[in-house]
Amino acid sequence: xxxxxxxxxxxxxxxxxxxxPFQDFPFAGGALSVPGETASFANTRxxxxxxxxxxxxxxDLPGVKKEEVKVEVEEGRTLQISGxxxxxxxxxxxxxHRVERSSGKFMRRFRLPExxxxxxxxxxxxxxxxxxxxxxxxxxxxxxxxxxxxx
Numbered sequence: 264x265x266x267x268x269x270x271x272x273x274x275x276x277x278x279x280x281x282x283x284p285f286q287d288f289p290f291a292g293g294a295l296s297v298p299g300e301t302a303s304f305a306n307t308r309x310x311x312x313x314x315x316x317x318x319x320x321x322x323d324l325p326g327v328k329k330e331e332v333k334v335e336v337e338e339g340r341t342l343q344i345s346g347x348x349x350x351x352x353x354x355x356x357x358x359x360h361r362v363e364r365s366s367g368k369f370m371r372r373f374r375l376p377e378x379x380x381x382x383x384x385x386x387x388x389x390x391x392x393x394x395x396x397x398x399x400x401x402x403x404x405x406x407x408x409x410x411x412x413x414x
Contacts, residue, residue, distance in 0.1 A: 307322060307323075307324070307344075307369040307370075307371055308322065308323050309321065309322045309344065309371050309373075310322075311373065315399075316398065316399060317396050317397055317398045317399055318375065318376070318379060318396075318397040318399070319394065319395070319396050319397075320342065320344070320373065320393075320394070320395040320396075320397070321392055321393070321394050321395075322344055322371070322392070322393040322395075323391065323392060324346070324348075324388070324391055324392070324393050325391040326348065326364075326391065327346060327347075327348055327391070329388040329393075331346045331347050331348075331349075332344070332345070332346035332388065332393060333345050333346060334384070334386040334393075334395055336375075336381045336384060337372075339381065340374060340375040340376075340377070340379070340381060341372055341373070341374055341375065342372065342373045342375055342384070342395065342397065343370065343371070343372045343373075344370070344371050344372075344393065344395065345368070345369060345370035345371075346368070346369055346370075347367070347368055347369075348364075348365060348366045348367060348369065349366060350366040375397060378399050378400050378402065379397045379398065379399055379400060380397070380398045380399070380400050381397070383397075383398045384396070384397050384398075
């Protein structure tokens with residue numbers, strides 16, 4: 264017996280499964296129309312930190328090759344990280360007990376602040392972690408001119 268009933272039709276096989284209230288909702292149109300794509304679209308975890316020198320983005324992309332990832336700067340200051348995760352091929356004799364890894368397309372967008380050098384963005388992939396570094400522009404200190412006071 265499950266602690267949380269399935270209000271939307273589907274039956275869960277394991278009492279200890281977490282209830283997903285959106286599992287059986289049909290998403291209309293766009294990239295979210297295929298249920299399998301919903302998870303990968305939303306589950307791409309990205310950290311964004313700001314250092315004195317740059318904005319650094321780190322994305323966990325296990326099993327994704329660097330050729331399957333695109334890093335782009337759109338419309339001047341929008342950083343877009345996108346790509347594909349592919350499903351493992353099914354063999355006819357295989358019996359799956361659980362499928363939790365997501366597959367399909369993923370995309371995340373971030374509006375960058377004005378103080379960045381978008382033409383110097385760098386990206387590197389190591390051990391399934393994508394690191395995108397966006398250097399900051401030097402903040403110019405205003406020139407101060409001393410004015411002599413007469414009189």
